[in-house]
Amino acid sequence: MTTDAQAWAEATEQALLSAAMPLAVEHGWTWRTARLAGRALGMSAGEVELLVPHGPADLAALLSRRHDAAAMARLAGIDPATLKIRARIRTGVEARLEAAAADQPATRRWMGYLALPPNIPLAGRLAWESADAIWRWAGDTATDENHYTKRALLSGILTGGLAVRLADGPAAAMAFVDARIENVMAFEVWKAKTKFRPSVFADLMARTLARARYGDTAAE
Numbered sequence: 179m180t181t182d183a184q185a186w187a188e189a190t191e192q193a194l195l196s197a198a199m200p201l202a203v204e205h206g207w208t209w210r211t212a213r214l215a216g217r218a219l220g221m222s223a224g225e226v227e228l229l230v231p232h233g234p235a236d237l238a239a240l241l242s243r244r245h246d247a248a249a250m251a252r253l254a255g256i257d258p259a260t261l262k263i264r265a266r267i268r269t270g271v272e273a274r275l276e277a278a279a280a281d282q283p284a285t286r287r288w289m290g291y292l293a294l295p296p297n298i299p300l301a302g303r304l305a306w307e308s309a310d311a312i313w314r315w316a317g318d319t320a321t322d323e324n325h326y327t328k329r330a331l332l333s334g335i336l337t338g339g340l341a342v343r344l345a346d347g348p349a350a351a352m353a354f355v356d357a358r359i360e361n362v363m364a365f366e367v368w369k370a371k372t373k374f375r376p377s378v379f380a381d382l383m384a385r386t387l388a389r390a391r392y393g394d395t396a397a398e
Contacts, residue, residue, distance in 0.1 A: 270312035
């Protein structure tokens with residue numbers, strides 16, 4: 179795809195998403211919403227399918243990434259180096275929750291769509307992307323198992339925090355977030371003291387299974 183074509187596709191995706199959001203409040207994140215949004219932009223059903231081949235799933239991903247971008251814009255004026263790590267994560271999470279809450283009616287239907295069993299893998303990937311963006315803004319450079327642990331834990335905080343934010347408002351959401359961050363900090367303290375390392379355990383398990391199948395030569 180050429181640069182001009184890619185720019186057109188990205189701009190049209192965003193226009194389609196903007197048109198779809200009010201429609202999603204009534205129709206949910208569905209192919210009907212995608213096609214109605216396309217029609218509002220003068221697009222045929224075929225053009226919509228070419229632009230978002232997975233229909234509502236593609237639109238859901240676009241909305242999550244729009245909220246990620248909005249959160250990063252909110253954080254652009256904050257130097258994370260001036261904050262302790264706990265405050266960095268809290269600030270990042272709050273920015274992400276507020277970005278999503280700014281589109282509250284559409285976000286409610288978006289969460290319902292992602293909660294459907296077939297869409298849970300997509301929900302996990304999108305939460306991971308959001309968590310990764312926050313950790314990178316916070317200055318995380320881990321490349322070992324901590325990289326994955328941090329993002330997995332923060333994905334859960336973001337998902338739960340957004341549910342509380344939409345149900346009970348910002349104060350309740352941040353109380354939830356603070357409690358979960360406290361849990362994570364306690365876990366990090368435990369992890370620093372323990373000799374257990376997931377990567378070491380995984381390597382030991384692999385060696386044990388190899389010996390069981392191939393004998394002692396597998397360890398050579």
